[in-house]
Amino acid sequence: MPRGPTSSNPSLPPFRERAPWLGGDLQTLRNIIIGGPPELFGGERLLLAMPDGDLLAARLDRPATDAGAPLIVLTHGLAGSESSRHGVATARYLVSQGWPVLRLNLRGSAPSRATSGGRYHAGKTEDLVAALRGLPTELMSRGVVLIGNSLGGNLVLKFVGEGGHGLPVLAAVAVSTPIDLAASCARLMAPRNFVYHRYMLDEMKREALAPSAALTAAERAAIAGARNLYEFDDRFVAPHFGYRGAQDYYESNAAKNFLAGARLPTLILHALDDPWVPAGSYTAIDWSNLPMIEAALTQGGGHMGFHGVGSLTPWHDRATAQWLTQKGLGPHGMFETK
Incomplete structure (x- = not known):
C-alpha cells in the first residue's frame, strides 16, 4: 500500500x-x-x-x-x-x-x-x-x-x-x-547510528579544520579532540558563537x-x-x-x-x-x- x-x-x-x-x-x-x-x-x-x-x-x-x-x-x-x-x-x-x-x-x-x-x-x-x-x-x-x-x-x-x-x-x-537539535544530536549518537555518527563527525572536523578557517589554537585543539557530536558543539560551536554550551546553542536555534x-x-x-x-x-x-x-x-x-x-x-x-x-x-x- x-x-x-x-x-x-x-x-x-x-x-x-x-x-x-x-x-x-x-x-x-x-x-x-x-x-x-x-x-x-x-x-x-x-x-x-x-x-x-x-x-x-x-x-x-x-x-x-x-x-x-x-x-x-x-x-x-x-x-x-x-x-x-x-x-x-x-x-x-x-x-x-x-x-x-x-x-x-x-x-x-x-x-x-x-x-x-x-x-x-x-x-x-x-x-x-x-x-x-x-x-x-x-x-x-x-x-x-x-x-x-x-x-x-x-x-x-x-x-x-x-x-x-x-x-x-x-x-x-x-x-x-x-x-x-538536542534530540537529533542524541539520536545521531545512539549506538545504532555509530557508522553515521563517525562519518559525520569526521566530515565536520575536516571542514572546520581547513587551513583558512579563522580559529585560535585552542579552538583547533577542541575540534580535533571532540569525541562525539555533542562535544564538538559544546566545546567549539557554542563558545565560538557566544552560547553557554551545547544545550544553550540547541535551544536558541532549534x-x-x-x-x-x-x-x-x-x-x-x-x-x-x-x-x-x-x-x-x-x-x-x-x-x-x-x-x-x-x-x-x-x-x-x-x-x-x-x-x-x-x-x-x-x-x-x-x-x-x-x-x-x-x-x-x-x-x-x-x-x-x-
Whole structure:
C-alpha cells in the first residue's frame, strides 16, 4: 500500500519505497551506494558579501527558457555544499521544470571556505539574510522561494519564524530537518547510528579544520579532540558563537521554537523512519495550530532519501514542485491559484 503523507494537503503525491531501497537506512544510503546524478552543465558563480568581509560562494543554474518563475535558493545540510548529491538532484529537477536555482554554500563550507574565514551554524540566519540582500536585483525581481535540506532546513524554518526579515521571500520548504537539535544530536549518537555518527563527525572536523578557517589554537585543539557530536558543539560551536554550551546553542536555534512565527506558506517534508531525526520531534507538534505550515509526514523515506516507486526523481523534489505550482509559484503561473 502507498505510504501517503500525513498532511493538511492531501493532494501531494503518495510515497511508496522503491525496491531494493526498503527501510530508512537503505533510503538514506542509496545515493552513497550507487552515486548521485551528474552535475548540471555550466552554471554561474556568485560571491555574496557578508558584513564582516567574508564572501559566500553560490552557484546559479538557470532553465533553458525563462518561464517567469521565482528564484529557488537552496541551502545544504551539515558538512554539505552545492555538490551534495541530494542538492544536485534537487537543482537538476527544479531547473528542468523551469525554476532558476541558486545553491548557497554556507560560511566555511566548500567552496565558501576559500573566501570566508568564519563558520556557519544551525541557526545563523544573519548570513542567509545578508546573502539574499546581496543578490542581484534581477534575480530577486520575481521573489524567492527558500528550500532547506537537513540542517539547512532548520536555518530556513528559523528564518521564516523570525518573520522573513523584510525580504521578498514568497514561500519555504524544509526537507528532513532536525527541528529539535538536542534530540537529533542524541539520536545521531545512539549506538545504532555509530557508522553515521563517525562519518559525520569526521566530515565536520575536516571542514572546520581547513587551513583558512579563522580559529585560535585552542579552538583547533577542541575540534580535533571532540569525541562525539555533542562535544564538538559544546566545546567549539557554542563558545565560538557566544552560547553557554551545547544545550544553550540547541535551544536558541532549534526550528521547533520558531514555527509559530511563520507568516508565509511553508511546507515541511519528513519521513518518520529517518534514522538521524527522531519521529517524536514531529509527532509531538500539533500542526493544526500552525496555519501557515503544511507538514507532510511519510512513514518511509529515510534521511534525504524518498526514493519512490514510479520515478527516479526523489519524492520530496516532486512534492515540492507540485506544492509550489499549487501556490501559484511555478513557471508561467506564479500568481495562479490551483
